[in-house]
Amino acid sequence: MRSGTVCRGLGGVYEVETPEGVVEAVLRGRIKREERTGEKVVVGDRVDVDEDRAGEGTVWSIVKVHERTTVLARKAPGKAPRPKAIVANVDQVLVVFAAANPDPHLRMLDRFLVIAASSDIAPVIVVNKTDVAGMDAARALFAPYERAGYTVHYTAARDGTGVDGLREALCGRLSALAGPSGVGKSSLLNAVQPGLGLRVSEVSQAVNKGRHTTVTAQLIPLECGGWVADTPGLREVGLWEIEPDQLQFYFPEFEPLLGDCRYPTCTHTHEPGCAVRAAAQSGEIDAGRYDSYQRMFLGEDEE
Known part of the structure; x- marks a missing residue:
């Protein structure tokens, strides 16, 4: 019996990092029948594995999945309402977007920020490709997030801008990199840890969207300590099990105003005397962020 962490899973086979080395394991029947959020096992899960003798070889099986401290999950694509777990047991999620x-x-x-906050995972914003947009333009575009209190890293994987600061944010922690395709998540990891050699791809100029280069989540050990989960790029992000009346608590710029509304049950969407709505109208709260809140509160699907 060994204990370890799931580093990668593909086709029902899981790579598990243990103190004695990496083993490939499959799920035992009992584990397959357990009720869990989303997938039975995802990258970051802490598991126990045991060996079964099969002829001349050894087959490893996952016999126990330990309780998750955190799980980053979204609504699975499609009409059927079900969760899609992305990664488990991370300390922080670095949400990467391109300038x-x-x-x-x-x-x-x-939506990424709300999903992270609702999962009790600290969200950090990484703005990549600042060399393409220009640093001034990138900072102006993401200024509302800094004013709201988020930590924002401005980077350019191609010329190394901000890579040292990003590396410092990753070292010694179990982190996940998440974001759309084509924003440079794998390129950033290659810059953070030279020699890693993750596959990268260019953005399709026809649709201005990235091509998937990371096809399955994988947990990568960092030479400076800690781990980082490189996750596949996402093109839609649906909220899962977030009640509308809780949504207000996941917008940090709303917090100072929540006790100032006329009605204690204010939804901040239409009520008279709403302090949050008034702040959005005056520019104290960014209009785009407030629009996001309204869309999520009304349950509008992500484009």
């Missing part, structure tokens, strides 16, 4: 090429979809970024 340009592809153009940043800020309403999608807002």
